[in-house]
Amino acid sequence: MSLADLREAVCEANLELNRRGIVLYTWGNVSGIDRESGLVVIKPSGISYDEMRPEHMVVVDLENRVVEGDLRPSSDTRTHTVLYKAFPRIGGIAHTHSVHAVSWAQARRPLPCLGTTHADHCSGPVPCTAPLTPQQVARDYETETGNSIVRSFEELDPVAVPMVLVAGHGPFAWGTSPDDAVRNAVILEEMARMATTTTILAGTPPPLEDYVLSYHYERKHGKNAWYGQAPSAPKAQGDGTGRKTGKV
Amino acid sequence: MSLADLREAVCEANLELNRRGIVLYTWGNVSGIDRESGLVVIKPSGISYDEMRPEHMVVVDLENRVVEGDLRPSSDTRTHTVLYKAFPRIGGIAHTHSVHAVSWAQARRPLPCLGTTHADHCSGPVPCTAPLTPQQVARDYETETGNSIVRSFEELDPVAVPMVLVAGHGPFAWGTSPDDAVRNAVILEEMARMATTTTILAGTPPPLEDYVLSYHYERKHGKNAWYGQAPSAPKAQGDGTGRKTGKV
Amino acid sequence: MSLADLREAVCEANLELNRRGIVLYTWGNVSGIDRESGLVVIKPSGISYDEMRPEHMVVVDLENRVVEGDLRPSSDTRTHTVLYKAFPRIGGIAHTHSVHAVSWAQARRPLPCLGTTHADHCSGPVPCTAPLTPQQVARDYETETGNSIVRSFEELDPVAVPMVLVAGHGPFAWGTSPDDAVRNAVILEEMARMATTTTILAGTPPPLEDYVLSYHYERKHGKNAWYGQAPSAPKAQGDGTGRKTGKV
Amino acid sequence: MSLADLREAVCEANLELNRRGIVLYTWGNVSGIDRESGLVVIKPSGISYDEMRPEHMVVVDLENRVVEGDLRPSSDTRTHTVLYKAFPRIGGIAHTHSVHAVSWAQARRPLPCLGTTHADHCSGPVPCTAPLTPQQVARDYETETGNSIVRSFEELDPVAVPMVLVAGHGPFAWGTSPDDAVRNAVILEEMARMATTTTILAGTPPPLEDYVLSYHYERKHGKNAWYGQAPSAPKAQGDGTGRKTGKV
Numbered sequence: 001m002s003l004a005d006l007r008e009a010v011c012e013a014n015l016e017l018n019r020r021g022i023v024l025y026t027w028g029n030v031s032g033i034d035r036e037s038g039l040v041v042i043k044p045s046g047i048s049y050d051e052m053r054p055e056h057m058v059v060v061d062l063e064n065r066v067v068e069g070d071l072r073p074s075s076d077t078r079t080h081t082v083l084y085k086a087f088p089r090i091g092g093i094a095h096t097h098s099v100h101a102v103s104w105a106q107a108r109r110p111l112p113c114l115g116t117t118h119a120d121h122c123s124g125p126v127p128c129t130a131p132l133t134p135q136q137v138a139r140d141y142e143t144e145t146g147n148s149i150v151r152s153f154e155e156l157d158p159v160a161v162p163m164v165l166v167a168g169h170g171p172f173a174w175g176t177s178p179d180d181a182v183r184n185a186v187i188l189e190e191m192a193r194m195a196t197t198t199t200i201l202a203g204t205p206p207p208l209e210d211y212v213l214s215y216h217y218e219r220k221h222g223k224n225a226w227y228g229q230a231p232s233a234p235k236a237q238g239d240g241t242g243r244k245t246g247k248v
Numbered sequence: 249m250s251l252a253d254l255r256e257a258v259c260e261a262n263l264e265l266n267r268r269g270i271v272l273y274t275w276g277n278v279s280g281i282d283r284e285s286g287l288v289v290i291k292p293s294g295i296s297y298d299e300m301r302p303e304h305m306v307v308v309d310l311e312n313r314v315v316e317g318d319l320r321p322s323s324d325t326r327t328h329t330v331l332y333k334a335f336p337r338i339g340g341i342a343h344t345h346s347v348h349a350v351s352w353a354q355a356r357r358p359l360p361c362l363g364t365t366h367a368d369h370c371s372g373p374v375p376c377t378a379p380l381t382p383q384q385v386a387r388d389y390e391t392e393t394g395n396s397i398v399r400s401f402e403e404l405d406p407v408a409v410p411m412v413l414v415a416g417h418g419p420f421a422w423g424t425s426p427d428d429a430v431r432n433a434v435i436l437e438e439m440a441r442m443a444t445t446t447t448i449l450a451g452t453p454p455p456l457e458d459y460v461l462s463y464h465y466e467r468k469h470g471k472n473a474w475y476g477q478a479p480s481a482p483k484a485q486g487d488g489t490g491r492k493t494g495k496v
Numbered sequence: 497m498s499l500a501d502l503r504e505a506v507c508e509a510n511l512e513l514n515r516r517g518i519v520l521y522t523w524g525n526v527s528g529i530d531r532e533s534g535l536v537v538i539k540p541s542g543i544s545y546d547e548m549r550p551e552h553m554v555v556v557d558l559e560n561r562v563v564e565g566d567l568r569p570s571s572d573t574r575t576h577t578v579l580y581k582a583f584p585r586i587g588g589i590a591h592t593h594s595v596h597a598v599s600w601a602q603a604r605r606p607l608p609c610l611g612t613t614h615a616d617h618c619s620g621p622v623p624c625t626a627p628l629t630p631q632q633v634a635r636d637y638e639t640e641t642g643n644s645i646v647r648s649f650e651e652l653d654p655v656a657v658p659m660v661l662v663a664g665h666g667p668f669a670w671g672t673s674p675d676d677a678v679r680n681a682v683i684l685e686e687m688a689r690m691a692t693t694t695t696i697l698a699g700t701p702p703p704l705e706d707y708v709l710s711y712h713y714e715r716k717h718g719k720n721a722w723y724g725q726a727p728s729a730p731k732a733q734g735d736g737t738g739r740k741t742g743k744v
Numbered sequence: 745m746s747l748a749d750l751r752e753a754v755c756e757a758n759l760e761l762n763r764r765g766i767v768l769y770t771w772g773n774v775s776g777i778d779r780e781s782g783l784v785v786i787k788p789s790g791i792s793y794d795e796m797r798p799e800h801m802v803v804v805d806l807e808n809r810v811v812e813g814d815l816r817p818s819s820d821t822r823t824h825t826v827l828y829k830a831f832p833r834i835g836g837i838a839h840t841h842s843v844h845a846v847s848w849a850q851a852r853r854p855l856p857c858l859g860t861t862h863a864d865h866c867s868g869p870v871p872c873t874a875p876l877t878p879q880q881v882a883r884d885y886e887t888e889t890g891n892s893i894v895r896s897f898e899e900l901d902p903v904a905v906p907m908v909l910v911a912g913h914g915p916f917a918w919g920t921s922p923d924d925a926v927r928n929a930v931i932l933e934e935m936a937r938m939a940t941t942t943t944i945l946a947g948t949p950p951p952l953e954d955y956v957l958s959y960h961y962e963r964k965h966g967k968n969a970w971y972g973q974a975p976s977a978p979k980a981q982g983d984g985t986g987r988k989t990g991k992v
Contacts, residue, residue: 024934025927027861046973071973075963097861102938106859107946115354116417117275117345134955141959168952169860183273190272194350196941197444202355208416211382215389219323229294229319363602364665365523365593431521438520442598445692450603456664459630463637467571477542477567611850612913613771613841679769686768690846693940698851704912707878711885715819725790725815 003039003059003068006032006178010041011054013092013178018049020186022098028185029074032092032178033084038062040081044071075142082146083174087158092178094185100192101171104128108167111191113208114198118191119216123160125207126188127152131167145169160221163188251287251307251316254280254426258289259302261340261426266297268434270346277322280340280426281332286310288329292319323390330394331422335406340426342433348440349419352376356415359439361456362446366439367464371408373455374436375400379415393417408469411436499535499564502528502674503550506537509588509674514545516682518594524681525570528588528674529580534558536577540567571638578642579670583654588674590681596688597667600624604663607687609704610694614687615712619656621703622684623648627663641665656717659684747783747803747812750776750922754785755798757836757922762793764930766842773818776836776922777828782806784825788815819886826890827918831902836922838929844936845915848872852911855935857952858942862935863960867904869951870932871896875911889913904965907932 001009013030017023026049031042041057058069062081066073074080080093104111104126111126113119129148136144149164149172162184163173171192173184198205219225249257261278265271274297279290289305306317310329314321322328328341352359352374359374361367377396384392397412397420410432411421419440421432446453467473497505509526513519522545527538537553554565558577562569570576576589600607600622607622609615625644632640645660645668658680659669667688669680694701715721745753757774761767770793775786785801802813806825810817818824824837848855848870855870857863873892880888893908893916906928907917915936917928942949963969 024930044973099934099938099941102859102861103941103945106938106942106952107949109945114416115350117350131953132956134953137955137959168858168950168956186272190347194347194354196944197347197351198354199945200444201351201357201447205355206416208354209379209382211385212380212389212416215385229292362664363598365598434520438595442595442602445595445599446602448692449599449605449695453603454664456602457627457630459633460628460637460664463633477540610912611846613846682768686843690843690850693843693847694850696940697847697853697943701851702912704850705875705878707881708876708885708912711881725788 001034003034003037003041004054006034006041007054007057007059010043010057010092010178011052013094013182014043014052015049016179016182017094017096017185020182022096022186022189023049024097028094028096029076029080030092030094030178030182031074031077031080032181033090035088035091039067040077040084042073042077042080044069045074047071076145078140078142079146079149079172082143083149083172086146086150087153087174089159090162090174090181091176092181093172093174094178094181095170095172096185096189097170098185098189098192100196101165101189102169103196104192105165105167105170109165111165111188111195112205113213114195114205115208116212116216117194119208119213120220121184121187121191122163123157123217123221124213126161126163126165126191127156128165129167160217249282251282251285251289252302254282254289255302255305255307258291258305258340258426259300261342261430262291262300263297264427264430265342265344265433268430270344270434270437271297272345276342276344277324277328278340278342278426278430279322279325279328280429281338283336283339287315288325288332290321290325290328292317293322295319324393326388326390327394327397327420330391331397331420334394334398335401335422337407338410338422338429339424340429341420341422342426342429343418343420344433344437345418346433346437346440348444349413349437350417351444352440353413353415353418357413359413359436359443360453361461362443362453363456364460364464365442367456367461368468369432369435369439370411371405371465371469372461374409374411374413374439375404376413377415408465497530499530499533499537499555500550502530502537503553503555506539506553506588506674507548507550509590509678510539510548511545512675512678513590513592513681516678518592518682518685519545520593524590524592525572525576526588526590526674526678527570527573527576528677529586531584531587535563536573536580538569538573538576540565541570543567572641574636574638575642575645575668578639579645579668582642582646583649583670585655586658586670586677587672588677589668589670590674590677591666591668592681592685593666594681594685594688596692597661597685598665599692600688601661601663601666605661607661607684607691608701609709610691610701611704612708612712613690615704615709616716617680617683617687618659619653619713619717620709622657622659622661622687623652624661625663656713745778747778747781747785748798750778750785751798751801751803754787754801754836754922755796757838757926758787758796759793760923760926761838761840761929764926766840766930766933767793768841772838772840773820773824774836774838774922774926775818775821775824776925777834779832779835783811784821784828786817786821786824788813789818791815820889822884822886823890823893823916826887827893827916830890830894831897831918833903834906834918834925835920836925837916837918838922838925839914839916840929840933841914842929842933842936844940845909845933846913847940848936849909849911849914853909855909855932855939856949857957858939858949859952860956860960861938863952863957864964865928865931865935866907867901867961867965868957870905870907870909870935871900872909873911904961 010032017028029043033040040060044056044058058073059067110128129152171188173188175181175184258280265276277291281288288308292304292306306321307315358376377400419436421436423429423432506528513524525539529536536556540552540554554569555563606624625648669684671677671680754776761772773787777784784804788800788802802817803811854872873896915932917932919925919928
C-alpha cells in the first residue's frame with residue numbers, strides 16, 4: 001500500500017469512527033502504519049470531521065518526527081508509536097471516548113467476557129491498565145500511556161485481544177488495518193454496553209465458560225476458521241489479510 | 249410460496265433486522281422454511297447488509313446440506329434446522345445480538361413477564377437455556393445449541409412463547425414467517441429493555457398478575473381474538489396466516 | 497372544530513406519536529372529542545402508521561357505539577370514553593408503551609416530582625393505579641382500566657396532572673386537544689427517563705421542594721402565567737385554548 | 745461583533761442546541777453578550793426551533809430591560825444577566841434540560857471528575873448549587889437562581905469550570921461565545937452520561953488523580969497548551985479568542 005493509499009485509508013477510518021456515532025466533536029483519532037518504511041499516518045490534532053480530507057493526515061516516523069504534513073499530529077501520537085513498536089503485527093490503531101468503554105475505564109475495571117458476542121471478537125477479558133504515577137505523568141504522559149498499555153499485554157497476545165482500557169481515560173483498539181481498528185473500537189463499545197447492562201441485572205455476572213469462549217473465538221479466528229466466505233466470494237466482508245471478520 | 253418468493257422474503261427480513269437498528273455489522277441471521285419441500289432458505293455467512301440480495305440466500309435441506317447457492321450458509325444454520333424439526337408450526341427464525349436480550353442471556357436469567365407489553369406478545373416468561381457442557385460443545389456446538397433450546401420448551405408451546413434466550417449467548421425468535429420472526433426479535437428486545445429498566449426501579453419487580461397476562465394474550469392470540477382488522481380491511485397489519493399481530 | 501377537522505387532528509396526533517419515536521409498530525393510540533356532539537374520534541385498531549390517513553379514523557359515541565368508519569376502533573376505546581366522561585375539561589387522550597413510563601408502571605411506582613422539568617408540566621407526582629382484581633378483568637377489562645384511572649384522581653385535578661401510570665401496563669396522557677395529549681405523553685416519557693437516571697444516582701432521591709414545584713407550575717399554568725408569547729406573537733407555541741405550553 | 749452579528753450567533757447557537765439532540769421541544773435557551781455596550785441577546789420565550797430566526801432574538805440590558813425586539817425574552821433572562829455581571833470574562837450562556845445533567849442536579853450531587861474526558865474540558869468537579877429557600881423563591885426566583893450559582897463559584901474560576909448544576913433543576917454552561925457555551929453544554933451532558941454509567945459499575949468510583957487532571961486540563965487550556973492547530977491552519981477548530989477548543 002502506497003503512502004497516498006494509507007493517507008486515504010486513515011482519513012476514511014477517522015470518518016467511519018464519526019459515522020458510527022461513537023465520537024463527539026473531534027474526540028477520537030485513528031492511525032495506520034506502513035511497515036516497510038516504518039512510517040505512521042495519523043489524524044491531525046483538533047480538525048473537524050466535516051472538513052477532514054486525506055491531505056490533512058500527518059506522516060510521522062516511529063520516533064514521532066513529522067515527515068510530511070503542515071498540521072500538528074494528534075496529541076496522542078506518542079501513544080500510537082509506542083504500540084506500533086511493541087506490537088509488530090498490528091497495522092492500525094483507533095482511540096475513542098465512547099461512553100461505555102470509558103465508563104469501564106473510569107471504574108478501573110477490566111471488561112469481563114460475559115458472552116459469545118465478546119468471545120467472537122476477543123479471546124478473553126479486555127485488560128485495564130494500572131494508573132500512571134506522578135513521575136510517569138511528569139516525564140512523558142503520552143509515551144507512558146503507551147508503555148502502561150504494553151505492560152498490560154506482557155502475558156497477552158495483542159492480536160487475540162485487540163483492545164485495552166486505559167484507567168481513568170478510555171479505550172484504544174487496533175487491528176490489521178486502520179479500518180479493522182475502527183471496527184474493533186465499535187465492537188468494544190458494544191461489548192462494554194452489554195456488560196454494563198448485564199451488571200445491572202446480575203451484579204457480578206458469571207464469566208462465559210472457557211470452553212465456549214475458545215470455541216467461539218476459534219471458529220472466527222483460529223487456523224481452521226470457517227465462517228465468512230472464501231476470498232473470491234462477492235462482497236464478503238474481510239480485510240484481505242486472511243484474518244476473517246464479521247459475524248455469521 | 250415458491251422458493252424464489254421465500255428467498256425474497258428471507259432477504260427482506262434480514263434487511264428489516266438491520267433497518268430496525270438491532271444488529272451491528274453482520275451480527276444477525278434470518279431464515280424461512282418451505283414446509284412442503286422441507287427446504288430452508290437462510291442468510292449467507294458474513295455478507296454485508298449493504299450488498300445483500302435475494303440471490304445470495306442459501307438453500308439447505310433439514311440435514312444441513314446445501315441445495316442451492318454458491319455462498320456458505322450462516323454458521324448458525326444447524327441451530328435453525330434443529331428448531332424447524334422440533335417446532336413444526338413455525339415458518340421463520342431470527343437470531344440477533346440485540347443489547348438487552350443479550351444482557352438477560354448473559355445474566356442467565358429468564359425474562360419475567362412484568363407487564364402487558366410482554367403479555368401482548370408472549371404467553372409467559374421467556375426461558376433461558378441451560379449452559380452447554382464441554383462434551384456438547386465438543387460434539388456439535390450449533391446443533392447442541394438448538395437441542396438446548398428445544399429442551400427449554402418441553403413444557404412450553406413455541407407458538408405462544410415465540411422466543412428464547414440462549415445462556416451466555418443471545419436471543420432466537422421465531423414466527424409464522426421470516427417477517428414475523430423479525431418482528432418478534434424486535435419486540436423481544438423492547439420487552440427486555442423495559443425489564444432492565446424496571447429492575448433498576450424495583451429490584452425484583454412483581455410479575456404481571458396471571459389473569460391479566462392471559463387476558464392480554466388471549467385478546468390478541470386466542471380463538472376469539474378481536475383486535476386488529478378483519479382480513480379484508482385496507483392495510484391492516486397481519487401475516488395472512490390467521491394469527492393476528494400488531495398492537496391496538 | 498368540525499368532525500372532519502377532528503379526524504385530521506387525531507390522525508396527525510397519532511403520526512406525531514410515531515415521529516417522536518415513542519411507539520414501536522402500532523403500540524399507541526390517540527383520540528379527540530367534540531364536546532358539543534359528544535363524539536370521539538379514535539385511531540383504528542392495528543393499522544400501520546405508514547398507511548394511516550384521516551379517513552381511517554373511527555368515530556364513536558360515549559357509549560362506545562361506532563357512528564362512522566369501516567374499521568374497528570382501538571381496543572382501548574372503552575378506556576378513552578371512561579376518561580372523557582369523568583374528566584369533562586379534556587379534549588384529547590394519548591396512550592403509549594414508551595419504555596421509561598412503562599417501567600415505572602411495571603414497578604408499580606408513582607412517578608415522584610424530582611425537579612423543575614416535571615414541575616413545569618405536572619403539579620405533583622404522577623399517580624400509579626391500583627391493580628385490577630380478577631373480577632374487574634373478567635367483567636370489562638378496558639372499562640375497568642378507565643375506572644381505576646378515575647379512582648386515582650379522586651383528590652387530583654386531571655388538568656394539573658395530565659397523565660397517569662396504569663399498574664403493570666403503561667401510561668395514558670391527556671390534554672386540551674389530541675396534539676396536547678401527545679405532547680404530554682412525550683414529556684411524561686422524558687420525566688420518567690430523568691427519574692430513572694436519578695434513581696440510579698440517588699437511590700431514593702429527595703422530592704422537589706413544594707414551594708419550587710408550585711412556583712414553576714404556576715409560572716406556566718397559573719392565572720398569571722407569564723412565559724411564552726402573547727397570542728398575537730408570530731409562531732408562538734400554544735394551543736389556542738389559553739393554556740400556555742412550551743418551555744421558556 | 746455588531747449587534748446584528750450577535751443576534752445571528754445567538755440564533756445559530758440555539759439551533760445548534762436542538763441539532764445536538766439535547767433539548768426537547770423548546771426546553772433550552774442560549775444568550776450572548778456584547779461587552780462594550782453591555783447588551784445581552786437572548787432567545788425569546790417559547791418559540792419553536794423550527795421557526796426561529798435572528799430577528800426573533802430579544803436584546804436586553806444588564807438590568808433586564810428590553811432594548812430591542814417585539815417578543816418576550818426567555819423567562820430565565822434574569823439568571824443569565826446575574827451571571828454576566830458576576831463573571832466578566834464569559835461571552836455566552838446556554839441552559840438545557842439534558843437528561844443526565846438534570847439527573848445529577850435532581851440527585852443534588854456535584855459531578856465528580858472521574859476521567860480525562862472531564863479533565864479535558866473542566867478543571868475539577870462541576871458544583872451543584874444549594875437549594876433556594878422559600879424566601880428566595882418568593883423574592884425573585886430567577887435572580888436568586890443566578891445568585892446561587894455565583895455563590896457556588898466563590899472559590900472557583902468560572903473560566904476553568906464553565907458549567908454548573910442547579911439543584912433540582914438542571915445545568916447552565918457558558919463560554920467565550922454563545923457557540924462555545926453550547927459546546928460546553930453538550931460536553932457536560934456527555935460527561936454526566938459517563939459518570940452515570942461509571943456509578944452503575946463502581947458505586948462510588950475513584951476520582952481522577954489530581955496530577956492527571958491538571959496535566960489534561962493544562963495541555964488544552966494552560967498557557968502552553970499545544971493541542972489543536974496554530975491559528976492559521978485551515979479549518980482548525982477554535983473560537984478566535986486564543987482559548988483553544990476541541991479534542992486532539
